[in-house]
Amino acid sequence: MxxxxxxxxxxxxxxxAGTLVQAAPQxxxxxxxxxxxxxxxxxxxxxxxxxxWYGCPHCYAIEPHAEAWAKTLPKDVNFRRVHVMWPGRGDLEGHAKIFVTLQQMGLAEKHSLAVFNAVQRDRLELRREEVLFNWVKKQGIDVAKFKSIYSGFGMSVAINKLAQATQAYRVEGxxxxxxxxxxxxxxxxxxxxxxxxxxxxxxxxxxxxxxxxxxxxxxx
Incomplete structure (x- = not known):
């Protein structure tokens, strides 16, 4: 992908692309x-x-289907999202910080598609802080709280956890x-x-x- x-x-x-998934996955x-x-x-x-990754067009394409599917899940299933973080990929970090911040505010699920739309559809460079904080304000999100988490001391620890998860599951795409x-x-x-x-x-x-x-x- x-x-x-x-x-x-x-x-x-x-x-x-023209075939359907079989009833019994292989x-x-x-x-x-x-x-x-x-x-x-x-x-x-x-x-x-x-x-x-918010910057991935294929992730954007599947996101509406993921959101619709997640609403149908029974209570015995825990669905969670993890923003990928590969070593040496500084272009991922800005988007990962947005995910971490929204997650810690309890807003990651609510605003997931909105972030995708901003990045993929509206071509907003949310990795630039002035653009990001202006967008956050327009979403009705508490900007002061967002900035506190986004620029806080705990952010590097959270980013490292994303990198560790990416490595542990051997995510290549x-x-x-x-x-x-x-x-x-x-x-x-x-x-x-x-x-x-x-x-x-x-x-x-x-x-x-x-x-x-x-x-x-x-x-x-």
Whole structure:
């Protein structure tokens, strides 16, 4: 998909764009197993992570579908987004700081599409602080609180955590979805930038539910 996925994502997209995701996703085609499985953030819940970048046009294309899908999730699924952070990519940091700030304000989900629209549709350079803070004000967000977090001492720690997550899950391109710390899938693997990837995710979640250990019986 994005630069690091050109050799796989875009080639796959071109070859199978006209095909539909099969009812039973195929390992190695529609999804892959993680070489090193990762623990979920909330034990006892299934998990889906979306790795993305505000500057990625493919992430922007899938975002409306992701938002619609997220609204249908049952309570046993924890869906969270992680802004990708690759080493040596200073162009990512400005967007990652916006994500961290909104996340710490509890506004990341509410304003996700708005940030994408500003960057991708309106071509606003939100990595320039004067542009960013003016945009934040127009969104009705508390500018003083936003600035405090955005420029705070804890920001470097938060950015490092994004980099660590990107490395731990071996994310080489975005958008990428990780299911329950075990599987990865993407629009590039599926071959379509629509709801198809979420059909794969739903199938993987259903499979995980079947293999999940039964809850211990309550004592009388």
């Amino acid at each position: 994005f630069i690091r996925m050109i050799k796989t994502g875009l080639i796959t997209l071109g070859l199978v 390992e190695g085609k529609d999804y892959q197993r993680l070489a090193a499985p990762q623990p979920v953030a909330q034990p006892g819940k299934l998990e889906v992570i979306e790795f993305f 975005v958008p990428l979805f990780v299911v329950n710390g075990k599987y990865m899938t993407s629009p590039g693997m599926v071959g379509r930038e629509d709801n198809s990837v979420f059909a794969v995710i739903d199938a993987l979640l259903a499979s995980e539910r079947k293999t999940a250990p039964a809850a211990p019986a309550k004592k009388k």
